[in-house]
Amino acid sequence: MLNLSMFLAYLFINNPTTWQADNKYLLIILVFNLVWLLSTNITGLYESVLHKDSILTYRDFLKAYLLFIFLLSFFVIIIGIQSYLVTREYLLYSVIIFGFLVGGWKLIFLAIRKSNRDLFVNSRTIVIVGSGRIAMDIFQYFENHKHSGYRVIGFFDDKASRVAEIGLYLGSVSDVIDFTLENNVHEIFCALPTSQSKQIEDLMLAADKHLIRFKIIPEYIKSKKLMQVENYDHIPVISVRPEPLENMLNRFIKRAFDIVFSLFVIVFVISWLFPILAIIIKLQSKGPVFFTQERSGKDNVPFKCYKFRSMRVNADSDTKQATRSDSRITPIGAFIRKTSLDEFPQFFNVLMGHMSVVGPRPHMISHTERYSQLIDQFMVRHFLKPGITGWAQINGFRGETKTTEDMLQRVEADVWYLENWSFLLDLKIIFLTFWNVLKGEEKAF
Template sequence: MSTPLRGILKAHQSSLSVAHRLLDLTVIVLGGACQARFNGMALTAEAWTQILLAVLVFHWLGECHQLYGSWRGERIGRELLKVLNYWALTFAVLLSADYLLLNHTGVRDHAQLAWFATVLLALCGYRLGIRSLLQGLRSQGFNIRRVAVVGTGHCSERLARSIESAPWMGLDLLGFYDDQPQQMDLARIGRRVPVLGGLDQLLIDARKGRIDKVYITLSLDSQTRLGQLIRGLSDTTASVYVIPDVFMFELLHARSESINGLPSISIFDSPMDGAWSMVKRAEDIVLSSIILTMIALPLLLIAATIKLTSPGPVLFRQRRYGLDGRPIMVWKFRSMSVQENDKRVTQATRNDARITPLGALLRRTSLDELPQFFNVLRGEMSIVGPRPHAVAHNEQYRKQVAGYMLRHKVKPGITGWAQINGWRGETDTLDKMRKRVEFDLQYIEHWSVWLDMKIILLTLFKGFVNKNAF
């Protein structure tokens, strides 16, 4: 295959990005117009207002969250998930505007749902088609990028495996460059990837146009060497990327951020930032309001029964850590004859003498936690999130479990990813707490509204009654 064809799309990347935006907006407009015509409705000013609002909201979300960046190195599932999230948020805005501002006269309900489904299928469908087309072109040698990796450490090895395991990216790994090459286990790659020489040889090959992309995986303590290499590569036409070895650590929702033009990379961060925190809060307010309305009578019955069967208050309030480690008072139905809220708190155990007979039933069925929906409504907790622990337990385990306090990058929840996977109840061993923290951090890293809905549904089926709840 001749060299000019290898990067046939490279020179047109900006034009393709613009075309991609225009195609999305065209799909939304045509979808709305066609659904109105199909349902025998005139395109009134209000209907066009809805369509225009959809265009603006979807475009804004796409621009703010990098929907139109390069997806060469990402799997199609992540792109489609972004499309689904942004179109669903756009449609939620449309419905709110329709009921609150347009008096629900623009488009009928079934037509709105048909528009939502049609546009979603079109947005996802044409992306799948483009991916298939690009994959076919790349299999024929078109749109291929020749890449080189600087370094032969663990980060380089992991990068090489990622490139070789995903041929759909269209990256041709030429080899490694390192002045002091190390032994690497690349057996799983399936082919021998050579060390082509040192850094001087890299500069020679790059200047001759043999390399399209250079990935530098040198450690952070090699700043002098790194600076010299980057200055040398500035005299070439190769695209240069630096992969810091901090990415070899377990990162929590890592992302890039600009500080007055200075780029930075977050290592530990929360996914519920900016607009997403508003989405999470709206989710909590709507769901907790509905649930509290449904359980109002059971709450009153449980409260009366507690008052009649044992001395003491109906509610137990315990000081726990909330968002960013700030203290909150978590409400529960009292299930014990004591109310421990000091620097030393003893976890409940099986056949614990402190638990009242009614308290045993409440704890076994998780009904003792129902008052926490008021904590959610007050903004102190979320319906889904890491379960809050007593302050005494936080202070104990933060010294023993790596990453323990990262659980507090989000609001604590009534139910969570750890709980539906069986990690609830007494943590009588350090390994149990480590597993709970591991699942909590997985939730934070992969949070989405759809994951919250999944956890809530699973809680209904297997989260209330559990062998570990006592």
């Protein structure tokens, strides 16, 4: 499709009735092909194509396509196009046609895969050693995902009673290897507990000797989320949750965006907004223009969070949340809280590195101490820098938290953001934050 798009672009720009070999395009064709191969390898576009979710398929395609355009632009600048008489118009048409061709093909492929997945997947017969909770979980997965390519024949365990009710008991652990050889079983999934490590090792060695693939399922898997496995030499280590922002490149991208975005807001918005609000705030009530409060930051390190003061000076500001029709709120305070203008000084926090544009909202120290005792995952949100806006806020979990359940919903949203961060997700949250401000939010008070 890549080379077809280049050919179509050639016909579109040149006279299609006078076709002849044109060597000036050969280097460009080579560059296009190599750059696409590089882009797809970096982004993993063609990994697990038979099992990958349709949304993930298109997300990976978009990543590969944008990287392709970026790298292609870079190489074209380095090589130069004038000496090869290849125009920018030709390059532009080629890239656009290619995008439409591959994007359309992905739709066709997903439709074919959905209705005829068995045509693409080689069915492999497997047995499961063990019959505990993990063994039953993996069996249920294969039952629910027939397209995975695995067909479970049955279980081997020294306690037949565990699987007798589903009628798939095949024998004791010592019978596994003989059965697999006699019945052409392709793989063994071992879900024995670590207390039986000697049996696991003996099975693994025997499977290797007879060219049977052997896979071990970890005994302790409490989480329902996707886990990450890292290898330290020969030792596999499972992380209980994915954390995209533990990647140095991702942290650099997020921090660079924070600096650019906060500088833009400070220079072009706060520079003229500050004197206007400062005068009105001072006229309506005595006290400072800014409200400064210690909040819980990344790794639970306190920092001074800045806001435009929206309340009269009071003794409860460090312990009591704002409520609907709160008597402490000034007239201008009600407006800036409704429009979220009171949060704008936090762009200085972003510039100083205490906060990010997007992240979990920072809580008062007293709330952190309280809810950390009531909600198991509450402190997990502190793995990230707090944000001016976040996934919880655009999903309606902002403002006053009257009950522990309200805070739990906010925490769950924050943890989801931590596990699923991407730069595109940040842009989506920022856009929806502005949209919510324009249409008005019920919990903004």
